[in-house]
Amino acid sequence: MIPRVILHNSASIDGRIDWLTPNVELHYELAAYWRADAQLVGSETILISTEEIPEEADPNVEDLAAQQPQSPGDTRPLLVIPDSRGRVRTWDMLCKMRHWRGAVALCTHSTSQDYLDYLGSLGVEYILVGADLVDLRAGLEALHTTYGIQTVLVDSGGTLNGALLRAGLVSEVSLLIYPCLVGGTTPQSFFRAPDLAKQAGVIELDLIAVEQVRTGIIWLRYAVKNKPE
Ligand SMILES: NC(=O)c1ccc[n+]([C@@H]2O[C@H](COP(=O)([O-])OP(=O)(O)OC[C@H]3O[C@@H](n4cnc5c(N)ncnc54)[C@H](OP(=O)(O)O)[C@@H]3O)[C@@H](O)[C@H]2O)c1
Incomplete structure (x- = not known):
C-alpha cells in the first residue's frame, strides 16, 4: 500500500513557480490542513x-x-x-x-x-x-x-511533482493561484515531465474545492481522477 500523496504548490495563473513571491506563511498554514505525517521535499x-x-x-x-x-x-x-x-x-x-x-x-x-x-x-x-x-x-x-x-505532503518543484504524477502516485493536487502571469519558454511549471506521446496520458481531475483565501489568491483542490497509462 502507498500513502495518500498530495501536491501543494503556489503558482501563477499560467502554472509557473518561478518569478513568484508566494506568501510562505499562507502556503504552510494551508498545507497543515491535511495533517500529513510525512513531507516529501x-x-x-x-x-x-x-x-x-x-x-x-x-x-x-x-x-x-x-x-x-x-x-x-x-x-x-x-x-x-x-x-x-x-x-x-x-x-x-x-x-x-x-x-x-x-x-x-x-x-x-x-x-x-x-x-x-x-x-x-x-x-x-x-x-x-x-x-x-x-x-x-x-x-x-x-x-x-x-x-x-498515511499521508504525504509533497513540497517540491515541478520535477519531483512530474515524476510522481507520471508514475500515477498522486491522489490530490492543491494549488494556490496568484493573480499574475509570468510567461516564458523554460519549463518552470509545477508539473515538469517529458511531453506526452498519447492522449491517454492526460491526467483528469475532479474539483474538490475552490476558495479565495486572500485578496486575489485562489486555493484550488483537485482529486486525481485517472492514473496515467
Ligand atoms: N511555488 C511552490 O509552491 C514551490 C514549492 C516547492 C519548491 N519550489 C521551487 O521549485 C524549485 C525546485 O524545483 P525542481 O523542479 O528544480 O526540483 P525538485 O522537484 O525540488 O527536486 C527534484 C527531485 O526530484 C527527484 N527526481 C527527479 N526525477 C526523478 C525520477 N524520475 N524519479 C524519482 N525521483 C526523481 C530528484 O531526486 P534526485 O536528487 O535523486 O535526482 C529530486 O529529489 C525551487 O526553485 C523551489 O524554490 C516552489
Whole structure:
C-alpha cells in the first residue's frame, strides 16, 4: 500500500513557480490542513532553500540522533528527501529547524557508500529504493510499511511533482493561484515531465474545492481522477 500523496504548490495563473513571491506563511498554514505525517521535499528545493539559512547552530537544539522517529504524541511530519546522488549535506541543520519529528533519505543502490556513512554518522535513516533514480512507488510503500505513513505532503518543484504524477502516485493536487502571469519558454511549471506521446496520458481531475483565501489568491483542490497509462 502507498500513502495518500498530495501536491501543494503556489503558482501563477499560467502554472509557473518561478518569478513568484508566494506568501510562505499562507502556503504552510494551508498545507497543515491535511495533517500529513510525512513531507516529501525535492532535493533541489532543499538545496536552494538551505542556501538562505544561516549556518550557526542553535544552542537549544537536541542532538539529531535524539530526534529520530519517536514519541507517539509527536504530530510533526517526517522529513523525506529523495536524493539518489547524495547532494544534500545539510541534514543536521534541517533537523535542528524542528519542523520535522525525524528525517529519512530516499537513496538508491548507486548512492555512494560515503554518503550513506555520512547519513549514518548523523543518525539520519535511509531507504534504498531503485537502481539509479529513486523508485518513488517503492519509497512510498517503504514509508508506509516502516513508519506507518498515511499521508504525504509533497513540497517540491515541478520535477519531483512530474515524476510522481507520471508514475500515477498522486491522489490530490492543491494549488494556490496568484493573480499574475509570468510567461516564458523554460519549463518552470509545477508539473515538469517529458511531453506526452498519447492522449491517454492526460491526467483528469475532479474539483474538490475552490476558495479565495486572500485578496486575489485562489486555493484550488483537485482529486486525481485517472492514473496515467
Ligand atoms: N511555488 C511552490 O509552491 C514551490 C514549492 C516547492 C519548491 N519550489 C521551487 O521549485 C524549485 C525546485 O524545483 P525542481 O523542479 O528544480 O526540483 P525538485 O522537484 O525540488 O527536486 C527534484 C527531485 O526530484 C527527484 N527526481 C527527479 N526525477 C526523478 C525520477 N524520475 N524519479 C524519482 N525521483 C526523481 C530528484 O531526486 P534526485 O536528487 O535523486 O535526482 C529530486 O529529489 C525551487 O526553485 C523551489 O524554490 C516552489
